[in-house]
Amino acid sequence: MTTTDISTASRAVAVAAEMAEAxxxxxxxxxxxxxxxxxxxxxxxxxxxxxxxxxxxxxxxLKDMTAAQRAAAFRMMNTALSAHGARKAREIIELEAILDExxxxxxxxxxxxxxxxxxxxxxxxxxxxxxxxGWRAGGHHIGIHATVIANTYVSVLPLFxxxxxxxxxxxxxxxxxxxxxxxxxxxELLGRLNAEQKALAIVDxxxxxxxxxxxxxxxxxxxxxxxxxxLAELRDGQRDGLIGLLRHYVNRKAAELAENEWRKIExxxxxxxxxxxxxxxxxxxxxxxxxxxxxxxxxYDNTQNEANHIHSVMRNYSGDWGEDLLAxxxxxxxxx
Numbered sequence: 244m245t246t247t248d249i250s251t252a253s254r255a256v257a258v259a260a261e262m263a264e265a266x267x268x269x270x271x272x273x274x275x276x277x278x279x280x281x282x283x284x285x286x287x288x289x290x291x292x293x294x295x296x297x298x299x300x301x302x303x304x305l306k307d308m309t310a311a312q313r314a315a316a317f318r319m320m321n322t323a324l325s326a327h328g329a330r331k332a333r334e335i336i337e338l339e340a341i342l343d344e345x346x347x348x349x350x351x352x353x354x355x356x357x358x359x360x361x362x363x364x365x366x367x368x369x370x371x372x373x374x375x376x377g378w379r380a381g382g383h384h385i386g387i388h389a390t391v392i393a394n395t396y397v398s399v400l401p402l403f404x405x406x407x408x409x410x411x412x413x414x415x416x417x418x419x420x421x422x423x424x425x426x427x428x429x430x431e432l433l434g435r436l437n438a439e440q441k442a443l444a445i446v447d448x449x450x451x452x453x454x455x456x457x458x459x460x461x462x463x464x465x466x467x468x469x470x471x472x473x474l475a476e477l478r479d480g481q482r483d484g485l486i487g488l489l490r491h492y493v494n495r496k497a498a499e500l501a502e503n504e505w506r507k508i509e510x511x512x513x514x515x516x517x518x519x520x521x522x523x524x525x526x527x528x529x530x531x532x533x534x535x536x537x538x539x540x541x542x543y544d545n546t547q548n549e550a551n552h553i554h555s556v557m558r559n560y561s562g563d564w565g566e567d568l569l570a571x572x573x574x575x576x577x578x579x
Contacts, residue, residue, distance in 0.1 A: 252506045253568055255397040255499045258322065262391055263371030265319040266378050270366055272312045277303055285368030285376055290388070291460045291564060295403050295554065297355040297383035302363030316364040320380040323389050323399045328495035334421045335384050335406055336362055341416060342407055355383075375569060383407075386458075386556070390565030392572050397503075398565035399496050401462075403556040409545060422553050424491055425543055429532045432484035433520055436472065440481070444472040450522030450531035454542040454554050462558040467533055467540055471519030485518050489534050492541045492557045511537045522546070538562065 273281060281303035283289045294300055305313050321329045336359045343357035361382055368376030370391075377390040384405030390398045406421040420426075436444055446468045455466040474485055493504045508516075515537060522530035529546030539562075543555040561567045 252503050252510065253396040253398065255503060256395055258397050258497055258499050259391050259394050260371075262319070262322045262378070262389060262397065263376075263394070265315070265322050266366050266370035266376075269312070269315040269319045269364065270370070272309075272315045273303070277307065277312075280307075281364060282366050285374065290365075290367045290377055290379065293379070293381055293386050293388065293401070293403075293458050295381075295384055295386050295405055295458060295556075297357070297361070300363050300381060302365035302379065302381065304360065305362050305364075306358070306360035316380070319364065319378060320387060323387055323402075323497060323500070325494055325497055325501065328404075328497075331404060331421060331495070332380075332385060332387070335404060336382070338406060338408070338411075338421060339383060341411055341414070344414065348413060357383075375565070375572070377565070384554075388564060390568070392565060392568050396565070396568045396572070397500060398562060398568055399500055400563045400565075401556055401558045402492075402495060403554070404495070405552075405554045407548060407552040409551045409553045412551070422555060425553065425555050426545065428484070428488040428491055429518075429520070429543065430524075430526075432481065432488055432518060433524060433532075435481045435484055436477075440472050440476065443470065443476070444518055444520050445524075446470040446519045447521040448523070450529045450546050451544065452529075452546050454531075454544045454556055455533075456540065456542060456556065456558055460563075462540060462560055462563060464535075464540065464560055467535055467542075468519055468521065471517035471533070471535065473514065474516045474518075475514035485516065485534070486513070488518070489516065489541070492534070492555075495557070508536055508539065 270278060270282060289301060308316060324332060339357045339359040346352050362385060363381050365379045368374055370376050375392045380387040386401055386403030388401055404422065409420060411417055411419045456462040474482060477485060494501045496504060517535050520532045522528060527550055529550045531544045534541040539559045541557045545553045
């Protein structure tokens with residue numbers, strides 16, 4: 244993809260303005276001590292640091308905000324997401340209390356603190372300024388990273404959502420599946436394949452115990468298994484199934500960002516996109532899949548906690564944290 248293509252496919256002026264307004268509203272709501280915790284320079288390594296496990300990290304926690312500040316933090320987060328994506332993110336956060344109850348019922352307390360108030364929000368650089376800036380929302384099973392360049396170009400990658408439990412097995416929420424589509428769409432596609440296609444798609448009878456790109460700064464394409472079935476090898480409803488699964492992940496983002504992402508994928512060519520599965524086909528067994536294109540990878544893993552614990556992410560090999568856009572920006576002569 245050329246520099247021009249990257250820039251054209253990533254223009255999101257309205258989203259950039261909305262993000263700047265929301266980020267400034269969040270920062271302006273903080274006192275001096277909170278601001279020191281929540282804000283960082285754009286340069287340096289901090290904005291590349293992320294985790295999807297419930298470890299301590301930098302940024303300002305919901306626990307340390309007022310109700311108005313929390314509302315401002317979520318408003319900032321929501322600028323990156325579709326209504327569906329934002330709803331799922333809030334449901335994932337609320338799962339922490341359900342997980343805490345379940346571990347108590349099972350007498351299986353982990354050393355992690357399960358708390359829906361331990362989610363962290365950070366801003367990098369000056370929102371709306373001439374220089375690139377960004378923000379991050381993160382915590383257990385949430386990883387949302389936004390980069391804004393020249394008040395024009397916006398990247399929201401990596402984009403991670405997870406769920407534990409994947410299906411609630413107790414209490415008033417029993418049966419709720421927070422990321423149901425992520426599993427069901429892939430199973431539906433797998434079920435549509437004929438024997439020959441399925442032999443291509445299933446690359447391992449055993450699923451890996453987690454997503455393979457982990458939380459590394461750079462997603463390595465060599466970490467993803469070879470093989471799989473390509474879109475060009477699918478027919479009719481099968482093609483629709485793979486495209487629907489891919490669009491489901493893309494559509495986690497706000498509409499303009501999702502359309503930009505889809506345009507990039509189309510520019511790189513859909514026919515080469517491949518779908519691969521690892522693990523048994525039967526429900527309730529640990530399973531993994533990936534949707535892989537020339538520039539991106541989507542990974543899903545549900546193997547932990549007796550296959551009731553989902554990790555899912557979309558990444559770009561050169562575009563996480565807007566690195567492709569930043570390179571194009573600096574190539575055009577802007578100050579680094």
